[in-house]
Amino acid sequence: MKNMKLSIITFMVLGAFAYAGGDFNVVTPYEDEDVKLAEEVYVEPEPVVVPKPKSIIKPEVVSPKVVKPLKDIKANGFYVGLGISATRYKTNCNCPTSPKSGTDKTAGVMARVGYDFNKYIGIEARGITSSWKSNGGKVEHAGLFVKPMLPVGDSTNVYGLVGVAKTKTKGHLQTTDSESLALGAGVEVDLSKDTPKEGRYNRAFDGQGDQEKGLGLFADYERMVVKSGAPDLDAVSAGVTYDF
DSSP states (O other), X not given: OHHHHHHHHHHHHHHHHHHTTOOOOOOOHHHHHHHHHHHHHOOOOOOOOOOOOOOOOOOOOOOOOOOOOOOEEOOOOEEEEEEEEXXXXXXXXXXXXXXXXXXXXXXXXXXXXXXXXXXXXXXXXXXXEEEEOSSSOEEEEEEEEEEEEEEETTTEEEEEEEEEEEEEEESXXXXXXXXXXXXXXXXXXXXSOOOOOOSEESSSOOSSSSOSSEEEEEEEEEEEEEOTTOOEEEEEEEEEEEEO
């Protein structure tokens, strides 16, 4: 009877617990192992870093340079000159009576015109007339010359003269009428502003050795008659030139 009462009380207690929602499920070792494996397998994912877009570098646009065509520069070798000339006439006659012997010095004008083929060679024609008499003499001279040149810098030119000339003298001294070799040498200096020019020259050179367009100065010496037995006929000239 006592055992029956204990069984009824136990049944009533269990029923109360069941009604209250109690859970008496026992966790098996297998379930506990699954939980541990799940905890070990789970790895928290790393945050995804989205790279920032790189800045776009725009290529530099270089505009093409406009090449201008070369300008044709017409330079020529013509020049003219005008100056004064002092001449000396010394006779080769040892005559005892004057005025058939001695020296006559006169002065006059000279003109020159020429063409330089390049900076080393040219041709020139020149003439001298001496009528300013000191002792009554007069000299007339004209010749054609080859003109070798040597530029000294951009504004100075040293030149020589080798050619043939006709020379006449008139007056109380010994009369001369000769066609002979004539020699000379001189220097030219450019007075114009020597500036480089952009372009294509129609000549092989320009602007060196008194070849720039414009005014210049010259001075030279000439032996007007180079001939055996001839009187000494010399001329020293100076003046201005213009290069075209």
